[in-house]
Amino acid sequence: LLNQDTYLVNGELKKWDGQTSAVFSTISSTEKYEPTILGSIPFMGEKEGLEAVHAADVAFNNGQGLWPTMKVADRIKCMTRFVNQMETTRDVVVKYLMWEIGKSLPDSQKEFDRTVEYIYDTIEDYKQLDRNSARFTKSQGVNAMVRRGPLGVVLCLGPYNYPLNETFSLLIPALIMGNTVVFKPAKNGVLLISPLLEAFKNSFPAGVINIVYGRGREVAAPIMKSGKVTVLALIGNSTSAIALQDQHPNKNRLRLILGLEAKNPAIVLADADLDLAIQECISGSLSFNGQRCTALKILYVHEDVVKEFNKRFAAKVDALVFGNPWDKAVSLTPLPEKEKPAYIQELIDDAIDKGAKVINEKGGEHSPNFIFPAVLYPINKEMRVYHEEQFGPVVPIISFKDIQEPLNDMAESNYGQQVSLFGKDIKTIAPLIDTLVNLVCRVNLNSSCQRGPDIYPFTGRKDSAVGTLSIHDALRSFSIRTFVASKDN
Numbered sequence: 001l002l003n004q005d006t007y008l009v010n011g012e013l014k015k016w017d018g019q020t021s022a023v024f025s026t027i028s029s030t031e032k033y034e035p036t037i038l039g040s041i042p043f044m045g046e047k048e049g050l051e052a053v054h055a056a057d058v059a060f061n062n063g064q065g066l067w068p069t070m071k072v073a074d075r076i077k078c079m080t081r082f083v084n085q086m087e088t089t090r091d092v093v094v095k096y097l098m099w100e101i102g103k104s105l106p107d108s109q110k111e112f113d114r115t116v117e118y119i120y121d122t123i124e125d126y127k128q129l130d131r132n133s134a135r136f137t138k139s140q141g142v143n144a145m146v147r148r149g150p151l152g153v154v155l156c157l158g159p160y161n162y163p164l165n166e167t168f169s170l171l172i173p174a175l176i177m178g179n180t181v182v183f184k185p186a187k188n189g190v191l192l193i194s195p196l197l198e199a200f201k202n203s204f205p206a207g208v209i210n211i212v213y214g215r216g217r218e219v220a221a222p223i224m225k226s227g228k229v230t231v232l233a234l235i236g237n238s239t240s241a242i243a244l245q246d247q248h249p250n251k252n253r254l255r256l257i258l259g260l261e262a263k264n265p266a267i268v269l270a271d272a273d274l275d276l277a278i279q280e281c282i283s284g285s286l287s288f289n290g291q292r293c294t295a296l297k298i299l300y301v302h303e304d305v306v307k308e309f310n311k312r313f314a315a316k317v318d319a320l321v322f323g324n325p326w327d328k329a330v331s332l333t334p335l336p337e338k339e340k341p342a343y344i345q346e347l348i349d350d351a352i353d354k355g356a357k358v359i360n361e362k363g364g365e366h367s368p369n370f371i372f373p374a375v376l377y378p379i380n381k382e383m384r385v386y387h388e389e390q391f392g393p394v395v396p397i398i399s400f401k402d403i404q405e406p407l408n409d410m411a412e413s414n415y416g417q418q419v420s421l422f423g424k425d426i427k428t429i430a431p432l433i434d435t436l437v438n439l440v441c442r443v444n445l446n447s448s449c450q451r452g453p454d455i456y457p458f459t460g461r462k463d464s465a466v467g468t469l470s471i472h473d474a475l476r477s478f479s480i481r482t483f484v485a486s487k488d489n
């Protein structure tokens with residue numbers, strides 16, 4: 001059993017002896033894949049939350065603390081020390097990723113390596129940013145030396161599906177820009193932080209990074225209520241983001257950096273290369289069992305090709321292999337959220353009640369913590385799966401006659417992260433791109449939606465995001481431009 005009983009506040013690794021919550025492993029040695037207890041995590045509350053935010057606030061000290069005033073080169077030394085130490089934990093963190101969230105071995109390795117690379121690239125970009133911004137400019141007789149400064153205390157909450165990579169895409173830029181942080185990992189994803197606690201402690205001055213665990217409403221709400229948080233940086237759902245925002249006594253002062261829900265569509269035009277479209281739609285909708293905010297969550301297929309598309313797509317889905325994360329050539333793994341299979345089943349039942357069919361043979365097959373992906377057709381707007389972000393293994397398909405149909409749906413949608421467009425004729429595609437970029441923030445041509453490479457901006461319109469992440473943009477999101485001005489005399 002893995003019992004996470006250590007947290008980090010004010011540079012000290014503290015032992016927790018209060019209430020704990022059981023963590024279920026997503027994987028099991030039994031044939032049935034029944035969840036088994038993996039360990040326990042602390043259930044922290046107001047006391048620990050306030051202790052952590054107080055430490056971060058004191059370390060920031062209204063911008064006068066050691067960290068926000070530290071020379072760029074020294075801050076880089078701390079970050080480099082951290083990433084060097086982190087690299088030594090690869091094997092154990094990869095193992096935790098598999099046990100705790102059910103990510104396959106290659107994807108877990110990729111998540112770790114991508115995170116390390118992200119940190120090194122951020123350090124390089126930060127050097128560049130500092131070189132570029134610390135320059136004199138002159139306008140209308142005023143000389144200015146512009147630079148980027150930190151914002152204050154950041155409360156950082158990461159998601160369970162990328163507990164390392166996506167969480168660190170908030171944490172690392174926040175830290176390197178001179179902010180201080182309180183970090184609360186998602187419930188599935190606490191254990192894998194434990195091998196990194198020493199690295200955090202050894203690399204940053206006391207109070208710069210504080211790590212607590214628990215339920216948002218118990219540990220994060222009091223942190224917000226304290227009024228000491230300047231930036232709420234959260235990747236997750238809008239309900240939690242709004243609930244936390246509402247706790248802040250002075251919302252006007254609060255900055256938000258949020259990665260929220262998405263319902264990314266694929267649009268398959270009549271002249272699309274179907275082999276390519278099917279292959280990309282499979283990985284786009286079902287890699288990591290569809291538990292990605294960038295997953296394709298609804299497929300629009302032109303009526304001329306929908307029959308052929310459905311037949312081949314359904315057969316390919318049925319050929320996907322389910323197993324434990326370390327098994328070779330596995331593409332489907334057990335689901336870490338206990339309630340997920342029942343929720344996916346509800347979506348399937350609702351769609352069937354309203355006229356859809358499960359078009360693949362294995363669709364909906366159950367075990368206690370797994371449900372085989374169901375491909376649903378035809379979908380209409382009455383169905384829950386048309387509106388809800390399923391974040392799991394169910395793929396709804398709609399056919400269309402006129403391209404305006406998916407465009408209208410996208411315009412009406414509450415979300416606006418990305419779209420995938422499959423087609424060959426550039427004369428059709430070019431004007432469509434001009435429309436699509438005004439509906440979402442990234443148009444993927446003949447390829448599935450994704451966040452990376454991490455150098456590109458990652459954001460969304462409407463309810464999908466606030467602020468922009470990426471190696472480059474996040475440094476700007478977590479800082480403010482300031483300048484020193486002097487007049488020509």
Ligand code: G3H
Pocket residue numbers: 161162166291292293294449450451452
């Ligand atoms: O859950 C949302 C992630 O940002 C997805 O990232 O496209 O690299 O899998 P990814």
